[in-house]
Amino acid sequence: MTRTTHKKGRFSAERFVTLGMFTLFLLLASGCLVRERLESATVAQNPKGVLFVYDDLSANEVWLAGQFNHWAAKKGDRFLIEMKQGEDGLWRAVIPYREYIRDPEFDELDDDIYVQHGRRYQYKFVIDQNRWVTDPNNRSLKKNPDGTENSLLVAP
Numbered sequence: 001m002t003r004t005t006h007k008k009g010r011f012s013a014e015r016f017v018t019l020g021m022f023t024l025f026l027l028l029a030s031g032c033l034v035r036e037r038l039e040s041a042t043v044a045q046n047p048k049g050v051l052f053v054y055d056d057l058s059a060n061e062v063w064l065a066g067q068f069n070h071w072a073a074k075k076g077d078r079f080l081i082e083m084k085q086g087e088d089g090l091w092r093a094v095i096p097y098r099e100y101i102r103d104p105e106f107d108e109l110d111d112d113i114y115v116q117h118g119r120r121y122q123y124k125f126v127i128d129q130n131r132w133v134t135d136p137n138n139r140s141l142k143k144n145p146d147g148t149e150n151s152l153l154v155a156p
Helices: 013-030 035-039
Strands: 043-046 049-055 062-066 090-096 120-127 131-133 141-143 149-154
Touching: 062 090
Parallel strands: none
Antiparallel strands: 043 049, 049 090, 062 120, 120 131, 120 149, 141 149
């Protein structure tokens, strides 16, 4: 068996592959390469719009506030989006695409609340009328001048 010697400081092909595999593992473990998969757990395309999902069993009320509804978060506001809690405990709301705003499924929403394909929207969940939180499963964030952050969605 022949042994190959390498000059000090040079990488062998085997070491290079090992380093590459280790880097890939770190990227996967940190979530950098699976961002879309994580986001799809809470923001997903619906045939007629974008589905938002929030998980908080302790919440009595969850609203969705963002650029698509002028950040409305007050009872009685015509742009308020109240999320509905399902039997599974998850809170859900669908924001229609512009072409579906007149669909009967969205009668409870103002006609000015919609999203457009490919556009960016900032949003947050409002818990029990006073606690604003970013989407815990969406790593896409936009920093505000005051240091706070909003979740960021690019409508599919």
